[in-house]
Amino acid sequence: MGAFDTLRIANTSLGAHQVWLDALADNIANVNTVRSTDQDAFRATYVVLDPRADGGVDVEGFAQSSAEGRMVSAPDNPLADADGYVRMPDTDMSSQMSQLVMAQRGYQASVQVTKTAQDTYTAALQIGAR
Template sequence: MGAFDLLRIANSSLGFHQTWLDALANNIANVNTAKATSDTAFQAQMLFARPRTDGGVDVGGVALSDPNGRVVNDPDNALADADGNVRMPEIDLASQMSQLVMAQRGFQASVQVTKTAQDGYTSALQIGR
């Protein structure tokens, strides 16, 4: 492992966790997005991690939730059909919040690895003085 491999790996982790946080934020923001029953529901994004050969991590893919969502009776909604139904996304808010905590912790851990590596490199540079 080279001198700066740790920073490269931590940087890839930061990128993955930031993308995961963005997807989760988008899902949470749209948890109550109603659509007409003739339309498709908002589709939540779920990311897959893919390991890199250099030890880092990338986004390996994105899966989308069911476009049919769930039909909810909400006759007061402006988008309701003749029966008073609207289409809502199939998003479990509790699961999204749990994943949000995991993504935040992963991001924080990557930041700490970066700081520790930088401190180590700075200390190594001070040895020659």
């Protein structure tokens, strides 16, 4: 492992966690998005990660939830069909919040690794300067 591999690996983790946090924020913001029954439901985005051989991680792509969503009876909603139904996303808020905590903790851990590595490299440079 090279001298700066720790920073590179932590940087890939920071990027992956940031993408995950962004996707979760969008999912949570749209958990109550109502659509008419002739439209697709809001589709939650899930980040697909790919481990790298050098210890880092890449964002491989994105997966989305079903466009079918779930039908909810809401006869007073202006988007309701003739039977009084609207289409809602099938996103589970508790799952999204749990993932949000995991993504935040992962991001914080990556920041701490970066800070510790920078402090170590700075100390090594100061020792070499003496």
